[in-house]
Each structure stands twice: as structure tokens, then as C-alpha cells.
Amino acid sequence: VGIIPIIYSLDHPDISTQILLACKLQFYIRHAFFQMMRTYKVLACIDRYALCSTNVHIRSFSQRKISIILIIASGIFWLLVVIFFGVVRTIKNNSCNIFDSVDLMIYTIYYLIFAGLLPPTLIIIFTMLVFKTLKQLRSRVKPTAENGERNTTTVLRKRDRDLIKMVFIEVMFYTISTLPFSVYLVYSLITSNISKSKERQQVESFVNYLTQSFIMYFNTALPFYIYFFTSPSFRKQLKRVIIKYYCFIMGKDMRLEQDDTTRTITAKN
Numbered sequence: 001v002g003i004i005p006i007i008y009s010l011d012h013p014d015i016s017t018q019i020l021l022a023c024k025l026q027f028y029i030r031h032a033f034f035q036m037m038r039t040y041k042v043l044a045c046i047d048r049y050a051l052c053s054t055n056v057h058i059r060s061f062s063q064r065k066i067s068i069i070l071i072i073a074s075g076i077f078w079l080l081v082v083i084f085f086g087v088v089r090t091i092k093n094n095s096c097n098i099f100d101s102v103d104l105m106i107y108t109i110y111y112l113i114f115a116g117l118l119p120p121t122l123i124i125i126f127t128m129l130v131f132k133t134l135k136q137l138r139s140r141v142k143p144t145a146e147n148g149e150r151n152t153t154t155v156l157r158k159r160d161r162d163l164i165k166m167v168f169i170e171v172m173f174y175t176i177s178t179l180p181f182s183v184y185l186v187y188s189l190i191t192s193n194i195s196k197s198k199e200r201q202q203v204e205s206f207v208n209y210l211t212q213s214f215i216m217y218f219n220t221a222l223p224f225y226i227y228f229f230t231s232p233s234f235r236k237q238l239k240r241v242i243i244k245y246y247c248f249i250m251g252k253d254m255r256l257e258q259d260d261t262t263r264t265i266t267a268k269n
Contacts, residue, residue: 014094016096017091017094017095017096018091020090020091023089023090023091023096024086024087024089025086026096027085027086027089027096028082028083028085028086031082031085031086032078032079032082034115034216034220035078035081035082035114035115036074036075036078037220038114038115038119039074039078039119040071040074041119041123042118042119042122042123042126043067043070043071043074045122045123045126045127045130045167046061046122046126047061047062047067048126048127048130049126049129049130049133050062052130052133052134052137053133054133054136054137085098085107085110088100088103088107093198093201093205094205095201095205095208097188097208099192101189101192101193104185104188104189104192105189107185108185108186108188108189111181111182111185112182112185112186115178115182116175116178116179116182119174120171120174120175123167123170123171124167124168124171127167127168162230162231162232162233162234165230165231166226166227166230166231166234169226169230170222170223170226173219173222173226174219174222177215177216177218177219177222178216178219180210180211180215181211181212181215181216183211184207184208184211184212188204
């Protein structure tokens with residue numbers, strides 16, 4: 001819904017600026033799923049915290065049944081909320097946007113709070129709570145052997161570092177990718193009643209595309225590369241998954257090689 005019309009418009013007329021229904025529908029579906037993605041990231045952090053919490057009541061939150069309910073409820077919630085912002089969009093000067101100053105102000109405040117501020121803030125808060133809980137759990141680990149103590153503590157600390165590193169880098173890139181569009185919305189709100197030349201409108205249309213579409217889609221692909229380049233444990237898990245499916249497709253058996261400190265999975269010839 002988002003990428004295909006953009007690719008199609010490279011050498012064809014952009015239907016989102018020609019057909020009003022396409023303008024409204026494209027934004028509605030794209031923005032609803034973007035908001036779902038942001039919500040699911042926050043819920044994943046909350047689930048991580050609940051999973052490792054020492055409090056029984058908090059830990060009971062991390063259940064498959066509750067996760068399914070929250071996923072469905074969040075999806076329905078955003079599909080309903082975003083209807084308003086899809087309806088108020090219209091086509092003007094070959095641009096699909098919100099041109100009414102009141103509606104634009106509502107959308108700007110909504111976006112700054114629910115896309116620019118809340119998601120990264122909640123992710124950081126619950127990640128720090130996870131880190132604090134893991135630190136408490138680590139202090140309770142008392143292996144019998146000196147070697148075991150060193151290895152267990154090292155593994156826990158390494159996982160802590162990987163988790164914190166991944167989340168903070170992801171939040172940093174998320175903020176960088178959402179900030180330009182937030183600034184553009186504030187600028188549009190301030191200049192909504194100003195008479196603009198055709199050249200200025202074209203520049204604003206390009207900036208709108210760059211900040212709302214290009215950078216946003218770029219942001220959705222970033223987490224995988226962030227996890228891959230910052231977390232050795234993620235790379236090991238990815239390698240394990242690739243080998244598993246390779247063995248399944250080729251009909252080969254998996255071979256487990258393990259020593260005192262490492263475990264390696266390879267495919268049997």
C-alpha cells in the first residue's frame with residue numbers, strides 16, 4: 001500500500017494526488033500500520049520487563065493469551081483512531097495532505113505525542129527497568145564453582161550490554177527518523193495561512209515526501225541491521241535459524257558441537 005504506489009508513480013501519475021479515495025486510503029492504511037508497529041515495540045519492551053520481573057503479579061502479565069489480546073486490541077484501536085486523519089486529508093495543488101488549520105493542529109499535536117514522544121520514552125523506561133531487574137537477578141546468582149561464577153556473571157552482563165546497546169541505538173535512530181516530520185508538521189501549522197508561491201509549494205511537497213515517506217520506510221528496516229551489527233547473540237540466533245531452515249529445505253540433519261564455553265550448530269554433510 002505504501003511502497004507500490006511510490007514505485008508506480010516514478011513513471012506514471014501519482015494516484016494519491018489524482019484520486020481522492022486513493023489519497024485518503026493510502027494514508028489511512030500506511031499510518032495505521034506505522035502506529036501498530038510503534039505500539040508493538042513498546043508492548044515488546046513491557047513484555048520483556050514482565051518476563052524477568054521478580055514480582056509474581058507483574059510476571060503474570062507475560063502470557064501468550066494476554067499478548068494475543070493486546071496485539072488484536074492495539075490493531076483495532078489504531079484502525080479506528082486513524083479514520084479521522086484519513087477522512088480530513090484532501091488533494092490540493094497536486095499534494096495529498098491536511099490543509100485545514102484546525103485539523104492540521106490536531107494532527108500535529110497527536111503525532112508529536114503518540115509518534116514522536118511516547119514510543120521512545122516508554123521503550124527507554126521499560127528497558128531501564130529490565131536492566132535494573134537483570135542486575136538484581138545477577139546479584140542473586142551464586143554458583144558453587146569459581147569458574148561457574150565467572151562464566152555465569154559474564155554471560156549475564158554480556159546480555160545486559162547487548163540489550164541496552166540495541167535498544168538505545170534503535171531509539172536514537174527512531175528519534176532521528178521521526179524528528180524531521182515532526183518539525184515539518186510544526187512548520188506547516190505555522191505557515192498554513194501564508195500565501196505561498198508555486199516553487200515553495202513544490203519544495204514543501206518534496207520535503208513532505210522525504211520526511212513522511214522515505215525516512216519512515218527507512219526506519220522500519222533499521223531494527224534488523226541495528227540488532228545484526230550491535231549484538232553477537234542476535235547474530236548467533238540468526239545463524240541458527242538460517243542453518244535450521246537450510247537443513248529443513250535440503251533434508252539434512254543438524255549437528256551440535258559444544259565445548260566448555262561455546263555451542264555451535266552446523267549442518268551435517
